[in-house]
Amino acid sequence: xxxxxxxxxRLRNTTLPRTHALLPLFEAVVNSIHACEDLPGKxxxxxxxxxxxxxxxxxxxQTNLLGDDGAKKTGPEALPEIVCFKIDDNGVGFNDANMMSxxxxxxxxxxxxxxxxxxxxxxxxxxxxxxxxxxxxxEDGKMFQRVFTFDKQYGVKPGAxxxxxxxxxxxxxxxxxxxxxxxxxxxYAPKTINKIAHSMLEHCLWYFIREGGRPxxxxxxxxxxxxxxxxxxxxxLGNIEHESINIKGYEFELTYIKARNPSLSCHEICYCAADRxxxxxxxxxxIPGLYRRMSDGSGQFAYLCFVxxxxxxxxxxxxxxxxxxxxxxxxxxxxxxxQFGLFGDKVDxxxxxxxxxxxxxxxxxxxxxxxxxxNKEGGRKRVETFVSTVAPKYKPxxxxxxxxxxxxxxxxxxxxxxxxxxxxELEVSMISKGHDLSNPQGDESFEKYKERLGQYLAMASDxxxxxxxxxxxxxxxxxxxxxxxxxxxxxxxxxxxxxxHQLIMPMQVESGDIRFDDANLWLVDERLAFxxxxxxxxxxxxxxxxxxxxxxxxxxxxxxxxxxxxLVNEGQKLPLASITVIEIKRPMRNDFSEGEKDNPIEQxxxxxxxxxxxxxxxxxxxxxxxxxxxxxxxxILADLTPKMIERAALMALKPTSDYMGxxxxxxxxxxxxxxxxxxxxxxxxKERNRAFFDKLGLPSN
Numbered sequence: 001x002x003x004x005x006x007x008x009x010r011l012r013n014t015t016l017p018r019t020h021a022l023l024p025l026f027e028a029v030v031n032s033i034h035a036c037e038d039l040p041g042k043x044x045x046x047x048x049x050x051x052x053x054x055x056x057x058x059x060x061x062q063t064n065l066l067g068d069d070g071a072k073k074t075g076p077e078a079l080p081e082i083v084c085f086k087i088d089d090n091g092v093g094f095n096d097a098n099m100m101s102x103x104x105x106x107x108x109x110x111x112x113x114x115x116x117x118x119x120x121x122x123x124x125x126x127x128x129x130x131x132x133x134x135x136x137x138x139e140d141g142k143m144f145q146r147v148f149t150f151d152k153q154y155g156v157k158p159g160a161x162x163x164x165x166x167x168x169x170x171x172x173x174x175x176x177x178x179x180x181x182x183x184x185x186x187x188y189a190p191k192t193i194n195k196i197a198h199s200m201l202e203h204c205l206w207y208f209i210r211e212g213g214r215p216x217x218x219x220x221x222x223x224x225x226x227x228x229x230x231x232x233x234x235x236x237l238g239n240i241e242h243e244s245i246n247i248k249g250y251e252f253e254l255t256y257i258k259a260r261n262p263s264l265s266c267h268e269i270c271y272c273a274a275d276r277x278x279x280x281x282x283x284x285x286x287i288p289g290l291y292r293r294m295s296d297g298s299g300q301f302a303y304l305c306f307v308x309x310x311x312x313x314x315x316x317x318x319x320x321x322x323x324x325x326x327x328x329x330x331x332x333x334x335x336x337x338x339q340f341g342l343f344g345d346k347v348d349x350x351x352x353x354x355x356x357x358x359x360x361x362x363x364x365x366x367x368x369x370x371x372x373x374x375n376k377e378g379g380r381k382r383v384e385t386f387v388s389t390v391a392p393k394y395k396p397x398x399x400x401x402x403x404x405x406x407x408x409x410x411x412x413x414x415x416x417x418x419x420x421x422x423x424x425e426l427e428v429s430m431i432s433k434g435h436d437l438s439n440p441q442g443d444e445s446f447e448k449y450k451e452r453l454g455q456y457l458a459m460a461s462d463x464x465x466x467x468x469x470x471x472x473x474x475x476x477x478x479x480x481x482x483x484x485x486x487x488x489x490x491x492x493x494x495x496x497x498x499x500x501h502q503l504i505m506p507m508q509v510e511s512g513d514i515r516f517d518d519a520n521l522w523l524v525d526e527r528l529a530f531x532x533x534x535x536x537x538x539x540x541x542x543x544x545x546x547x548x549x550x551x552x553x554x555x556x557x558x559x560x561x562x563x564x565x566x567l568v569n570e571g572q573k574l575p576l577a578s579i580t581v582i583e584i585k586r587p588m589r590n591d592f593s594e595g596e597k598d599n600p601i602e603q604x605x606x607x608x609x610x611x612x613x614x615x616x617x618x619x620x621x622x623x624x625x626x627x628x629x630x631x632x633x634x635x636i637l638a639d640l641t642p643k644m645i646e647r648a649a650l651m652a653l654k655p656t657s658d659y660m661g662x663x664x665x666x667x668x669x670x671x672x673x674x675x676x677x678x679x680x681x682x683x684x685x686k687e688r689n690r691a692f693f694d695k696l697g698l699p700s701n
Contacts, residue, residue: 010105010121011121011125016126016185021188021189023122024126025178026200028178030204032049032176035093040092047091047214048216049215051087051218052086052087052088053082053085053222054085079191084181086175088173093136093173093174096163118318126182128152130178131147132148133175135169138163142165146163194226197228201235204277207275235260236258236259236260243256245360247355247359248355251309252308252309254307258304259301265302267283267302267303267304269283272312273313273316274320276320277306278312287365311351323353327352327354382407396463401422430456430460475522481503486500486587494586500584501537503520506519506536508538510538523685524635524637524681580634584638589638589639590644593643594650601653601673604634612630632670632672636675639678648662648675652664653675661674661677662674663675
């Protein structure tokens with residue numbers, strides 16, 4: 001029984017991903033390369049292939065450079081859409097044998113060249129139709145010409161075109177025109193001649209690096225011409241090396257090149273089959289020390305390894321977009337049914353991509369040994385320097401990893417993320433081991449259990465040290481940021497109160513609304529961490545610690561919302577209760593005057609008075625005995641401008657020994673007052689934390 005082929009059904013079952021939109025063009029070029037190889041007399045190096053990029057012709061209205069308003073359009077003009085490709089070669093052409101093979105789907109006529117007879121199906125996946133005009137020599141040496149079309153409806157139209165004698169033609173020539181670039185594929189294809197040329201070179205690169213040469217291939221787009229030989233010369237600078245390896249009885253040929261193309265930013269293994277590039281594997285960071293682009297005396301390069309083998313040729317998919325090879329084998333250790341033959345005999349392990357990858361990576365590592373060692377050493381020093389000077393929180397965990405190497409050029413942000421992931425992995429491992437310890441193994445000796453317990457406790461201790469180091473490092477970051485905030489900006493202005501306010505304590509919150517770590521009250525006084533209730537930028541009447549109800553008093557600061565204070569009622573025992581008020585002013589503010597509205601010292605004392613007048617209560621609303629005599633502490637955070645110094649002197653406050661602040665006691669209000677300059681605030685916080693910074697190796701100056 002004879003079988004028939006349904007072209008439409010065959011096309012429907014042929015896969016062409018949109019990301020491979022130019023694959024039909026590349027297949028046409030490969031066909032032309034084969035045609036040049038088969039031409040007697042000239043040899044492949046005498047072959048010539050030219051790809052013409054045909055774009056849609058814009059109408060006069062579309063090409064008008066003026067907009068509707070008569071103004072000239074700005075910016076580069078968009079390239080017209082590509083609608084067609086013409087591939088012109090001087091190869092053997094569509095002689096009778098080639099024509100017969102073309103008409104037969106899945107032909108094995110050029111099987112030795114790795115052809116599967118599927119390239120022309122890919123043409124019709126991305127293009128509406130194809131036309132062919134070919135001049136060729138017959139077996140008796142006469143010149144013939146054949147012209148035909150190929151489309152989805154008819155394939156090659158019935159009544160196959162017979163070649164006609166063309167006595168006026170002296171040399172063979174074939175022009176294949178791929179017309180009607182389907183928008184769904186056209187959208188994903190490169191648009192410029194340079195990008196198309198680079199993609200074509202990459203796809204056909206095996207023909208350039210193999211022995212035996214190649215035709216001269218060019219691309220033409222209007223007035224622009226690109227020769228692939230020129231691209232290739234700049235691509236490699238002649239750095240090509242070869243070797244072979246044996247994997248489970250199969251020979252694999254490896255070709256190494258240093259690719260100088262600036263657009264290649266990663267190192268790759270390029271798997272080829274049927275003389276085409278089929279699959280790329282990014283190996284950047286897959287080998288310790290193999291990071292971004294490397295450099296030698298000729299400049300920067302990406303390292304590429306091309307792999308060819310009969311094993312790959314036998315397993316490439318017909319569309320040449322991948323291989324029918326398992327990525328990896330089952331690593332569970334359990335034998336599954338498919339590991340055995342029909343009669344229970346175990347089948348030898350088939351090669352999987354993991355086997356090939358591991359073998360090739362090992363060869364690459366050996367070839368680049370000295371370069372990789374240099375990079376690894378630079379990476380180790382990068383990690384050590386970063387941990388020692390920037391992120392000491394990671395220091396306790398480093399001993400749990402044999403080696404953490406990174407690209408020496410890795411940014412602080414990237415390195416922080418890498419080390420944080422390592423810390424997270426360690427924490428997950430600790431949790432897992434903790435659960436295992438709670439369920440001792442039945443046959444485990446006590447000594448073995450003690451050993452596991454010791455390892456677990458050591459890991460837990462290091463993680464806790466990391467947590468503490470992280471907290472101390474956070475303080476250093478906050479102080480560094482604070483120093484930047486109080487400086488004058490490039491526009492000559494200083495930060496407003498709200499920036500500093502937010503840095504010390506978020507606004508419009510109460511102590512129960514946020515976590516302890518979200519506030520930096522330690523900048524002012526470490527004791528503030530032990531408050532009973534704290535409100536930031538909230539009205540007095542809204543606070544459960546006071547019965548104050550006057551509408552004006554909590555809104556005094558609302559005239560300038562950033563002048564609203566912090567209010568703290570602290571102390572675990574009622575007789576030891578105290579009130580703390582913190583008033584923050586903009587850096588270098590110098591317009592303070594007499595009165596509660598403009599004098600931050602009087603503002604703070606007024607808040608104390610109103611809180612006491614309303615009867616101080618605990619955070620849950622219980623009254624505090626003798627609240628009118630609870631001591632109060634007023635902190636004024638402001639630069640010591642002339643007006644601020646004047647206000648402090650009028651309140652009879654004394655300068656500190658370093659003249660960076662003022663302090664005193666107001667007996668009428670029973671309040672301790674301290675005016676703290678921002679420089680003094682930062683200096684004092686640094687002094688309190690110096691021992692911690694020194695222990696972690698952080699600079700404290």
